[in-house]
Amino acid sequence: MTEETAPLEEKIRRVLAANGFGKEEIDEAIRFFHDVVKHGTQPEVAMKNVYTKYGVSPVSPQKKMISEIRGDEKSIDLTAKIVRISKKDVAVNGQTKAVFTGILSDGSGSIRFTAWEEDGIPEGLKPGDIIRINKAYCKSWQGRPEIHLGRYSTITPGKEEDVAEGKKGEESLKIQDILSQRRTSTLIARVLEAERGDVEFTRGEGKMEKKDVISGVLVDTTGKLRFSYWNPSTTLERGDLVRISGGYLASWRGIPRLTLDEKDHIEKIEMDFPGLDALDQPRSTTLGVIFSEGGGLDVSIRGLIVELKENSGLIYRCTECRRVVNGPGGRCVTHPEGKVGSDLRVKGIIDDSTGSCIFVLGRALTEQILGMKIEECEKEVEKTRDPLSIFLKLERVMLGRPYEIRGEVLRDQFGYMLIARGITPIKIDAVSEARRLKDEWEREEG
Amino acid sequence: MQGENQSDGVRFARERAHRLFSKEFNASTITMKGDEDKAPLFILTPLGCAVNRLIVVGILADRSQEGKDGTMWSASVADPVGGFRVWAGRFNPQPVTVLSSIRDEDIPVYVSVIGKVRTYSPSEGVTYLSIRPEYINIVDRDAYNYWIIETTRWTKKRINAIEDALTMEDLNVDSLVKLGHDPEVARGAIEAVRRYKNIDTSYYRDALFDALEVASKSEGEQISVPKKDLIPPPEETRQQDEIRIPVSPKERILEFIRSAGKNKTEGISHKELREFAEKNGISSTNLDMMLETLMNEGEIYQPTGDTYRSLS
Numbered sequence: 001m002t003e004e005t006a007p008l009e010e011k012i013r014r015v016l017a018a019n020g021f022g023k024e025e026i027d028e029a030i031r032f033f034h035d036v037v038k039h040g041t042q043p044e045v046a047m048k049n050v051y052t053k054y055g056v057s058p059v060s061p062q063k064k065m066i067s068e069i070r071g072d073e074k075s076i077d078l079t080a081k082i083v084r085i086s087k088k089d090v091a092v093n094g095q096t097k098a099v100f101t102g103i104l105s106d107g108s109g110s111i112r113f114t115a116w117e118e119d120g121i122p123e124g125l126k127p128g129d130i131i132r133i134n135k136a137y138c139k140s141w142q143g144r145p146e147i148h149l150g151r152y153s154t155i156t157p158g159k160e161e162d163v164a165e166g167k168k169g170e171e172s173l174k175i176q177d178i179l180s181q182r183r184t185s186t187l188i189a190r191v192l193e194a195e196r197g198d199v200e201f202t203r204g205e206g207k208m209e210k211k212d213v214i215s216g217v218l219v220d221t222t223g224k225l226r227f228s229y230w231n232p233s234t235t236l237e238r239g240d241l242v243r244i245s246g247g248y249l250a251s252w253r254g255i256p257r258l259t260l261d262e263k264d265h266i267e268k269i270e271m272d273f274p275g276l277d278a279l280d281q282p283r284s285t286t287l288g289v290i291f292s293e294g295g296g297l298d299v300s301i302r303g304l305i306v307e308l309k310e311n312s313g314l315i316y317r318c319t320e321c322r323r324v325v326n327g328p329g330g331r332c333v334t335h336p337e338g339k340v341g342s343d344l345r346v347k348g349i350i351d352d353s354t355g356s357c358i359f360v361l362g363r364a365l366t367e368q369i370l371g372m373k374i375e376e377c378e379k380e381v382e383k384t385r386d387p388l389s390i391f392l393k394l395e396r397v398m399l400g401r402p403y404e405i406r407g408e409v410l411r412d413q414f415g416y417m418l419i420a421r422g423i424t425p426i427k428i429d430a431v432s433e434a435r436r437l438k439d440e441w442e443r444e445e446g
Numbered sequence: 447m448q449g450e451n452q453s454d455g456v457r458f459a460r461e462r463a464h465r466l467f468s469k470e471f472n473a474s475t476i477t478m479k480g481d482e483d484k485a486p487l488f489i490l491t492p493l494g495c496a497v498n499r500l501i502v503v504g505i506l507a508d509r510s511q512e513g514k515d516g517t518m519w520s521a522s523v524a525d526p527v528g529g530f531r532v533w534a535g536r537f538n539p540q541p542v543t544v545l546s547s548i549r550d551e552d553i554p555v556y557v558s559v560i561g562k563v564r565t566y567s568p569s570e571g572v573t574y575l576s577i578r579p580e581y582i583n584i585v586d587r588d589a590y591n592y593w594i595i596e597t598t599r600w601t602k603k604r605i606n607a608i609e610d611a612l613t614m615e616d617l618n619v620d621s622l623v624k625l626g627h628d629p630e631v632a633r634g635a636i637e638a639v640r641r642y643k644n645i646d647t648s649y650y651r652d653a654l655f656d657a658l659e660v661a662s663k664s665e666g667e668q669i670s671v672p673k674k675d676l677i678p679p680p681e682e683t684r685q686q687d688e689i690r691i692p693v694s695p696k697e698r699i700l701e702f703i704r705s706a707g708k709n710k711t712e713g714i715s716h717k718e719l720r721e722f723a724e725k726n727g728i729s730s731t732n733l734d735m736m737l738e739t740l741m742n743e744g745e746i747y748q749p750t751g752d753t754y755r756s757l758s
Contacts, residue, residue, distance in 0.1 A: 287462075304593075306463050306560045307581060308727050327735045351463045353502065353600060385743070387735035388695060395540075398556020399583035400503060402592045415460070432593030434662035437598060438655065439618055445651075 006039060008047050011058070027318040029048045029054060051272050051288040067108035069147070076147075078163040080104040080111075081263070083248050086123055087117075089169045100125070103248050104147065106163050108246030121442050122155055132158035137380035140389055176222035178254060179293055184247050188269070189218040189225070189260075190241045190279060196232075217257070217297070218242075219279045224297045227258040234266060239276055243269050254295025254411030257279045263435070282406045288354030291416065294419040296409040300355030301418065302350030302426060303405075305398045312346045312366075313390035314377045327387065346394055350405060350418065359405055367421065369397060402426040463501040463560060465597040466491060468528035468606075469653045471500070472678060476641055477565060489563050489575065492642045493604035493650060494634030500577065503529055503558045503585060504591035505559060509545050512680060519545045520680040523559055523577075526594060526660035528654040528676030531576040532559055533566075539726065541579035548584070556585045558593075574678035594661040598654050603628060605647050605654070607635035612645065613698070695728050696736045700745055704756045713748070713755035 009030055016026045029050050037044040051058055061075040069076065078434065087100035103110055113136075115121040125131070125301050134154045136147045149155065162291040171184040194216035201209045214229040214236050227247075229236065236242065246264035248251035249256050260266060282300035316325050318332030319339045332338055346361040367373055370393065371379075375392050386392075407420040474497075474500035476490040485496045494714040500521060500606045509521035519542055534541040541561075548555065561579035568574070589744060607627045614621060638645065702722050707714045723733040737754060748756050 090477050097542070137459070196627055218494075294582060304463070304558075306499075306501055310727065315731075324731070327738065327740070330462075330731075353465050354464060355461050356462045385739050386694075386696065387739065389730055395581075395582065400560060400585050401499065401589050402596075426592065427588065428592055428595065430588070430595055430661045431663070433595055434591075434658040437595070438658045438662065441602065441654070 005043050008043050013221040014051055015058050057135050066106050069138055069145045070082055071138050071145030073138040075135045077134050079158040080106040082129045101415045105248050113147040113375050119151045130158040132156045139241045153202045174222040175220050175225045188243050189220040189238050192217040223283050224260055230261040233262050240268050241273050243267050245432040258349050286354040286356050287352050288408050291355055295411045300406045303350040304402050305348055307349040308353045308395050309347040312383055312394055314342050357416045357418050361420050365423050390417050459501045463499045463599045464495055464497045466495055467653055468525050468530050492645050493608055493639035501560045501588050505554045506557045522677040526657040531678040532579055533576045534579050538579055538678050541582040544582040551571035556590050558585050591661045594657050598657050603631050605650055609633045609647055611635040611639045674698050701738050703754050707755055715753050
């Protein structure tokens with residue numbers, strides 16, 4: 001008996017001591033432990049009972065910065081700022097329980113968190129609060145680490161200085177790192193696009209709130225990143241070089257967005273950095289890579305067109321709301337008195353063998369592919385009396401042929417869509433390419 | 447085993463189209479199919495490519511109507527190292543339209559074929575693979591060359607992974623990935639080495655160089671059709687329940703109004719037409735435009751406000 005329980009007893013002493021319990025309390029706990037075992041409980045289970053009774057977790061917590069969290073830690077301590085927090089009621093086994101979710105950030109990055117009300121999360125937490133968290137555990141969801149506050153966790157008010165600590169020795173990340181690791185840090189980038197405006201919010205009971213925001217795109221040598229900068233304390237213009245610390249990553253339809261506010265550090269700097277002309281290039285990549293990142297801003301894909309949707313070609317839209325209507329004589333449901341105008345588009349599927357994705361071409365690109373203006377297309381449909389004649393022409397031109405499409409890849413619940421801003425047929429010098437590969441592979445074989 | 451690679455969170459990921467030469471395709475003897483009724487059919491090639499959909503750009507060497515009333519089409523499409531059997535029927539309206547529009551004097555001609563794997567057994571113990579086409583298009587030498595170059599690159603990746611896998615004592619994906627192979631290619635290679643005996647990579651290596659030889663010839667040379675005997679033979683046709691397939695969507699609508707409305711004086715309702723259109727991949731917008739056109743052409747009329755009949 002004692003042989004079996006001795007190591008466990010030792011463990012209980014260690015854990016309780018680490019959690020700040022005194023000798024008397026620990027002795028009391030050991031007596032309780034032996035009591036439980038005497039009643040026929042397995043020693044391991046009895047040990048857990050002790051931990052539950054004293055509200056401790058057997059794993060000693062590690063102090064972490066957000067950027068260090070990998071998603072499998074059993075117990076961590078950290079001090080961070082609440083960026084976002086919201087309360088939601090969910091049904092668990094027929095019972096309604098309140099759960100808090102949100103985003104925490106420190107000088108090193110940002111992370112999602114979840115906490116159940118019944119586990120004793122303090123009331124009245126709001127964005128901007130600094131909190132000290134002890135004994136939180138981490139999980140990974142869709143490859144992204146998250147923090148969970150369980151019954152062993154405690155939350156106490158923290159100090160601003162403790163958060164700032166994380167900034168020392170922090171490495172700066174490139175945009176590509178931010179996208180693939182899904183975390184933020186210090187970033188040096190140029191402003192490619194910036195637009196300032198007011199966004200109106202409804203805050204319960206019809207109360208309107210106005211917020212000043214600069215939104216746009218940042219660029220560095222590795223890629224592009226959308227940003228929103230709320231209540232900006234500095235102006236940002238196209239071409240500015242900035243150093244940004246803080247912020248957090250949110251996503252809209254799969255496109256990550258760096259969200260910043262007045263508490264984050266954004267400073268304009270001057271240093272040797274490529275100009276916009278050199279930086280404003282699409283990222284040549286594959287659909288497989290884009291899908292693993294969840295979407296892509298200004299990417300370039302080379303693939304074969306494997307399908308054209310029948311709603312490609314000459315279409316008709318309500319001129320009020322742009323909704324597609326039923327032919328030239330069709331009527332819009334919302335604007336039955338409105339006018340109907342023609343338009344051109346292509347919807348199809350591009351496939352690069354690492355994946356396939358719907359793409360959409362607007363009127364100008366469709367005209368470019370066809371080598372025909374929309375007026376000529378209308379005449380053609382009139383002449384052939386076949387509403388599908390433009391679609392069939394597009395099919396003959398594009399199907400099974402290689403194209404390079406540049407644009408934005410967005411994601412919704414049905415999959416991915418590439419909104420094209422440019423398309424070019426791929427022309428390769430097959431003769432020299434084939435010879436080059438042959439030489440290379442012959443050399444490889446020796 | 448496919449599809450999962452593409453998508454965290456996105457359901458119904460579409461099967462991508464694989465690039466592979468006919469030698470690798472036709473040598474496949476392992477098929478994989480899920481338990482569900484409509485689970486897609488995959489083949490596992492000896493180089494570890496799990497194929498459900500593929501795209502081939504090749505030379506249409508011949509095509510013929512099959513079946514009692516010519517509703518099926520069989521075609522052989524040659525690539526630099528052999529060829530594919532393509533087999534289209536009533537559920538493949540676009541390919542049938544294209545194949546029937548090609549005249550004898552146009553052949554040989556470059557085509558792209560997008561389609562799915564299909565197996566057939568002309569006699570017991572003999573199984574061939576063919577492509578059930580979703581789309582066929584007439585293309586040119588540039589498209590052919592592009593496909594050859596792309597396909598050699600993918601084939602080379604698979605050969606490299608298989609050769610490394612063949613030397614491994616303890617077969618596992620991680621070790622292959624550590625050697626620099628793409629995770630998906632590595633998974634396929636492990637599966638192939640487990641399930642195929644005696645994979646001879648030199649057979650496919652030779653194919654690679656043959657293909658590059660074809661692509662490195664200068665433009666303007668005549669289309670030569672290689673090695674027809676390497677193309678699987680046509681399928682025995684089944685004689686039952688095949689009907690003539692009208693070629694254009696407009697004709698299909700007209701044919702439907704004619705046949706289904708033969709004994710109905712009130713005609714075919716718009717609802718029935720919509721159902722037919724949906725089954726045939728015709729959008730309701732286009733259906734209405736075609737009905738309008740058919741009425742203007744005097745082919746059909748409306749006995750009541752909601753029904754259609756043919757005049758002939």
